[in-house]
Structure formats: C-alpha cells, structure tokens
Amino acid sequence: QVQLQESGPGLVKPSQTLSLTCTVSGGSTSCHNCYWTWIRQPAGKGLEWIGRIYTSGSTNYNPSLKSRVTISLDTSRNQFSLTLGSVTAADTAVYYCARGHYDSRRPLDSWGQGTLVTVSS
Amino acid sequence: QSVLTQPPSVSGAPGQRVTISCTGSSSNIGPGYGVHWYQQIPGTAPKVVIYADTNRPSGVPDRFSGSKSGTSASLAITGLQAEDEADYYCQSYDNSLYGWVFGGGTRLTVL
Numbered sequence: 001q002v003q004l005q006e007s008g009p010g011l012v013k014p015s016q017t018l019s020l021t022c023t024v025s026g027g028s029t030s031c032h033n034c035y036w037t038w039i040r041q042p043a044g045k046g047l048e049w050i051g052r053i054y055t056s057g058s059t060n061y062n063p064s065l066k067s068r069v070t071i072s073l074d075t076s077r078n079q080f081s082l083t084l085g086s087v088t089a090a091d092t093a094v095y096y097c098a099r100g101h102y103d104s105r106r107p108l109d110s111w112g113q114g115t116l117v118t119v120s121s
Numbered sequence: 122q123s124v125l126t127q128p129p130s131v132s133g134a135p136g137q138r139v140t141i142s143c144t145g146s147s148s149n150i151g152p153g154y155g156v157h158w159y160q161q162i163p164g165t166a167p168k169v170v171i172y173a174d175t176n177r178p179s180g181v182p183d184r185f186s187g188s189k190s191g192t193s194a195s196l197a198i199t200g201l202q203a204e205d206e207a208d209y210y211c212q213s214y215d216n217s218l219y220g221w222v223f224g225g226g227t228r229l230t231v232l
Binding site for chain 1: 123154155159165166167168173174213214218221223224226
C-alpha cells in the first residue's frame with residue numbers, strides 16, 4: 001500500500017519561495033503510468049490542483065499558478081517536490097501530495113496527510 | 122470559481138437519500154473522462170468514495186453510488202448516517218487545461 005508524506009517549512013515569508021517534498025513509501029515513483037501531484041486547500045475552502053509530474057518527468061501545471069510553480073521528481077530518493085515562488089498570504093493553505101494515473105478513469109488513490117504552510121512575515 | 126460546479130451544501134435526515142450534482146463541460150466530464158468523488162472529513166485528507174463515474178472502492182458502503190450523463194455527474198447517498206457528514210468533491214480531467222479539475226465541494230449535513 002503506497003503511502004505519501006509531505007515535509008517542509010510550515011512558515012514562509014511573503015515574496016519568498018515555498019518548498020515542499022513528498023516522500024513515497026510502499027511503492028515506487030517510477031511506477032508505470034503514474035502521475036505525482038500537488039493539491040492545496042486554503043482554510044475553509046475547496047481543493048485546488050497545483051500541478052503534476054509524470055514518471056517520465058513531463059509536467060503539467062494549473063494555468064493560474066504556472067508562472068510560479070515547479071514540480072520535480074527524484075526517483076533515486078523516491079521523492080517529488082514542489083516549489084512555489086513569490087508567495088503571498090493567498091498561498092496559505094494545507095498542501096497535499098497525491099498519486100494519480102495516466103488513465104483518467106483511475107482516481108487520485110493515495111494521499112499524504114497534508115501539511116499546513118502559512119505565508120506571513 | 123471552480124471548473125466543475127457543485128451545490129455548496131445539501132442536508133438530509135438519517136435514513137434519507139441525498140444527491141450531489143457536479144456539472145462540467147465538453148472539455149472535462151463531456152468527452153468521457155472519468156469522474157471521481159472524494160469524501161473529506163475536516164482535518165483529514167480526501168478519500169475516494171466513487172471512481173470512474175460509478176465504481177465503489179472496497180470498503181465503501183453500497184449506500185454510495187455514482188452516475189453520469191452528458192456533462193454532469195451525481196453522487197447519491199441512501200440510508201443517510203451521521204458518519205456521512207463531510208465535504209464531498211467531484212474531480213475529473215480537463216483537456217483544455219491539460220490537468221485535473223475539482224468541484225468547489227459540497228458540505229453534507231445530517232440533520
């Protein structure tokens with residue numbers, strides 16, 4: 001059973017860069033036809049898809065965040081990472097990492113527990 | 122403004138049936154991409170309750186069911202129980218955004 005765990009600073013200053021890592025256990029980030037993704041949820045609001053990376057390394061990003069987001073994959077460490085630049089208070093949210101699939105008929109079937117990132121000086 | 126549209130809230134008494142709608146477009150639900158439903162208890166990560174429109178993962182009660190028609194999908198919960206009180210999100214793929222999209226979420230209250 002695949003498990004995911006987010007890690008990174010819980011507090012980031014405005015205009016700085018948010019960096020988070022997701023460590024995968026019980027499975028491989030090299031898995032066939034897998035996508036590794038980041039999703040966030042501001043307090044009291046809905047889920048927002050940030051972006052995803054395929055096992056080949058190709059990426060897709062939410063157009064609303066694309067200019068500030070990078071997702072990378074480190075298969076040797078079985079991890080993938082998120083960087084979000086020029087953060088503001090609007091980026092304060094719980095950030096989740098999750099596993100998805102190339103087949104759209106398969107859901108986001110494994111999620112991390114989420115990590116709260118607060119943007120504040 | 123979410124790409125998929127859900128009602129903000131629904132409610133029902135124990136034992137009743139409720140449905141939650143999810144309206145999309147010709148770039149997401151319409152072309153036949155799978156629609157998935159997630160249950161989120163506040164403070165926890167979302168959990169799949171329906172995948173690929175109508176399928177239930179093992180361990181999810183058969184009180185949960187899904188349907189899809191055209192550019193819309195629905196989640197139905199029968200025999201409502203207190204433990205069903207949660208937020209529910211629909212999700213699909215969008216071929217104009219080249220990514221996944223979510224509904225805005227629906228808060229289910231069991232009266």
